[in-house]
Amino acid sequence: MFKRALLTVLLATFLFSCNQKPEADICYTITPVKVDSVSQLKIHMSIPADTSGVTTLSFPNEAWGEENLYNTLGEMRLLNVEGVVEKDADSSRIVLMHPKDTEQLEFEYFLKQDFEGELSTRAVYRPVINQNYFHLFSHNMFMVPENTKDQLDISLDWTGFPKEYTIHNSFGSQEREQLLKHVDKELFGSAIFVGGDFRVLSGEIQGNQISLATRGEWIPFQEEDVFQVLEQTLTCQRNFWNDHSQEYFTVTMQPFPQETGSSFQGTGLTNSFATSISNNDFTDIEQLVYLFNHELMHNWIGHTIKNENEEEQYWFSEGFTEYYTFKNIAANKIHGLSGGFYIHEINRTIRDLYASPVVEAPNADINYENFWGNRDYSKLPYWRGAVFAFYLDQKIRETSEGKQSLDDVMHQIYKDVKSKDQKLTHAYFIKVMQGFLGDDFEAFFQTHIEEGGKLDLYGLSDELGLEYDPMNDIYELGFTFTEDRKGIQSVVEGSAAWNAGLREGDEVFSRSIWQGSIDHQVELGVKRNGKTLKLAFYPIKKAMVPQLKETESNIKKLGF
Structure with missing residues (x-):
């Protein structure tokens, strides 16, 4: 009797929470929680139930090169009816089985980070959830009912977060209650959501809001300089196309540690661009100048101007x-x-x-x-x-x-x-x-x-x-690896690699290669006949290639 009374109170609370706002097709409530001392996000959904008694939610197990995303799912449960919750990883669905006469479902699930240690390039597209911040893409954060219309009204309530906690995403900044009107389901599924110790730099271009959300202590540059590059880039591009129609645009910039070399990954999303960048002395702001200008130009070339055949x-x-x-x-x-x-x-x-x-x-x-x-x-x-x-x-x-x-x-x-x-x-x-x-x-x-x-x-x-100069140096690695990249399969005779002493059959135990660069030496550690050799050479050859x-x-x- 007590359990039934408690369930009634909880249900009334959920329904009141969703109904006190303008009507939405889907209501999400996101709350930070600790489960066995591990930081997680609890997401509550209020959605119409399918009259068949089976409501299916889209939630990919594989996306953007990532596999086993269901490892990030914690407990899942129906709150207002008795039923069954099943994972169908093969079809990327969460299946909710409930009584056919159910009109509305109250469902919650928990999300957790499924990797340990520091962030690396291998994990930037997986959910990051810890005591300091979260960084998630919508496809591995929000489950969406499959049998819905293409245009949805979606409410997002960010509750229980500390007052100083940043809430920032593809649809707004520092808004604890968000109502997304007539948002395309695909656009909602292509978004970035961050929170925690992110800092937000913001400005305007002809009355339209732009922002940069970042965190951590950057080694290679000042975030104010990065924001200036972003502002210059967007201003020039919008002026070039005479298109100042986008009212809101944000870039999120997440650092990760890396000992040598520079690396950055980024993806264009709804009203936003999300990037993760190696935080070391090998990274410099000119790389971001290129990254922003190339990727944000895709807002027009590739996005507005579409290819007939990709x-x-x-x-x-x-x-x-x-x-x-x-x-x-x-x-x-x-x-x-x-x-x-x-x-x-x-x-x-x-x-x-x-x-x-x-x-x-x-x-x-x-x-x-x-x-x-x-x-x-x-x-x-x-x-x-x-x-x-x-x-x-x-x-x-x-x-x-x-x-x-x-x-x-x-x-x-x-x-x-x-x-x-x-x-x-x-x-x-x-x-x-x-x-x-x-x-x-x-x-x-x-x-x-x-x-x-x-x-x-x-x-x-x-x-x-x-x-111009008619003949110049161009890149030539001069050798090929074996399939497992642990040995040398072949060497071009007369190449810089050959002249440095590299030979077919050498076993490779270390390597440093700046792919495509003629300005950095290739460094290889190889073993041959029981001897260890250290080889270094510039991967170049002369060719008839004009250079201005x-x-x-x-x-x-x-x-x-």
């Missing part, structure tokens, strides 16, 4: 994004970088492209399997597309005597997307470009994008009167 148009969505990363940084002098930076990045991209073993692979080879399974193909559309964009930009400027540029092409595409819901196809891009470079562009596109043929960068440089000189004349001729 991988088929990656030369545009990734390559043109890469090019406009360099161009907008230099044109707007973000963090003091200008025309010299632009030339440096164009040169690096040309070197990377020419050093690629798949440099002349046809565009059809950039398919799902190759792009996601082979590093050479995953980088190819970035480099090819960026060099192609550079070539087109300079040709349009030359042909129009400086009156037009690739910027005008991008603005035309954006206009057609907004007015006609146009998608980026090869035929459409060719048609737009023919308006700038004539009917011959179709054959040019076929040769250099469809077939993967190299562009005549020597001829372009001569036409524009640019100073960073002269004032070149900078001016390139439009800076």
Whole structure:
């Protein structure tokens, strides 16, 4: 009798809590708790029950390269009815079985961190929940009923958190009660939620709120400088597209320890960008300048301007994004970088492209399997597309005597997307470009994008009167590892690796390789015939690859 009375009181409390606010399709209440001295989050849901007696909740066991996310689930229970709760990891569902005449379900579950020790790159996409802070993505935080409409009203109540505790997410900052009206279910499922000892820096761009949420003590930079880069980047990009429609945007920046080298991971989300960055002296703010400018440009290229077929148009969505990363940084002098930076990045991209073993692979080879399974193909559309964009930009400027540029092409595409819901196809891009470079562009596109043929960068440089060096160093690792990466499978005879003494069959016990960099030595520790050898060399070879000189004349001729 006491249990039934207690259940009635609890149910009345839950219903009052949800009903005292404007009506919502789903009510979540998030509360910090300790379970066996371990920090966890308790999430209570109030949702309509399915009339079949079985309500299924979407909650992926695998997402974003992470597996066994159900290890982060603690206790789960129905509160207002007797029933059964089951995990179906194979189908990424939580199944609630209840009486058919149930109209509303009160359900709660507990979330916990499932790894020990300090945060690392292997765990940044898993739930982080400890006594100091939490950092979660919505897909591994909030269960969502499967049989719901696409547009939902969702309430979020953050209760029981200390007064000084930051609450910050893709939908607002420092709001303990949030009502998300008519939010797309997919957009809700692509969001970041952080809280605890995060610090929030905020500002406005033409009346629209922007913010940076970060925590910890940063070694390589001051967070105020990072916020300034973010503010400059968003201002310049929004001005470029003449698009100041986004009322709220935030970046979350989480540090993790790393002894050597720099590493950062980031993903674009609803109204937000979430990044995790190595906190050491190997990381510098210029890496963030690049990261912000590339990833946030995807708000337009890739998100608003959509590919008709994803991988088929990656030369545009990734390559043109890469090019406009360099161009907008230099044109707007973000963090003091200008025309010299632009030339440096164009040169690096040309070197990377020419050093690629798949440099002349046809565009059809950039398919799902190759792009996601082979590093050479995953980088190819970035480099090819960026060099192609550079070539087109300079040709349009030359042909129009400086009156037009690739910027005008991008603005035309954006206009057609907004007015006609146009998608980026090869035929459409060719048609737009023919308006700038004539009917011959179709054959040019076929040769250099469809077939993967190299562009005549020597001829372009001569036409524009640019100073350049015709032969330069490009990256060549010069050897291949065995499949388990514990040995040397082959060595290119005459390569820098060969000249340093590396040989087929050597056993590798240590290695330091800056992939693609000609400025850092490869360092290897190998064993051969019982002897230990330490080898170091620069992974370079000479090749006919043009590199622009960073002269004032070149900078001016390139439009800076």
